[in-house]
């Protein structure tokens with residue numbers, strides 16, 4: 013077994029164990045493998061071990077990889093910051109965008125989605141803990157943005173995404189993730205039909221699953237430490 017296959021198996025076990033502990037069916041949580049900074053060969057290894065959904069932060073790096081891997085039936089998720097001048101690349105190459113935090117970006121993604129392509133799945137990124145990067149919409153503005161995004165023709169609003177600051181322990185991580193869960197529930201109660209709560213990474217996936225995450229985004233535990241610094 014390759015290192016990546018072995019790591020993937022361990023992550024799947026962590027997810028299954030957390031689901032079991034917190035009374036959730038194992039299929040309630042999707043694993044997104046975050047392959048940023050790793051090359052196409054690492055993605056091929058993960059695919060060979062059964063992984064099909066991949067997350068990327070840096071759009072140009074991702075597009076190069078997506079093109080190089082066009083022979084595989086992969087699902088690509090944009091999880092990094094999206095500037096206006098990059099929306100076309102996202103609309104043309106990705107299946108999902110988790111990091112939509114303003115209407116203008118969602119409008120451009122909808123306008124630029126190629127004719128005949130399935131709608132782009134989108135999540136609204138919410139700055140759930142007021143973290144210093146300030147990425148994401150404020151929780152109190154999420155409903156208005158979600159209602160505007162839902163009206164766009166070529167995107168399909170699936171849910172919300174959060175990247176909280178690292179917490180000191182499990183309880184503290186759960187406290188923040190539960191705020192995202194409460195917002196997710198409130199948006200659904202307001203009439204939106206959302207199925208995706210994108211939260212949890214290598215360090216906090218158990219707390220995220222305990223709090224209701226439906227999609228965990230895991231990089232380090234699958235591919236190992238990254239050798240060039242992330243820019244977010």
Ligand SMILES: *Cc1c(COP(=O)(O)O)cnc(C)c1O
Nearest residue numbers: 046069091213214229230231232
């Ligand atoms: C890098 C990244 C991840 C994965 O983080 P790990 O700690 O390596 O699992 C998840 N989500 C986002 C938005 C990221 O940028």
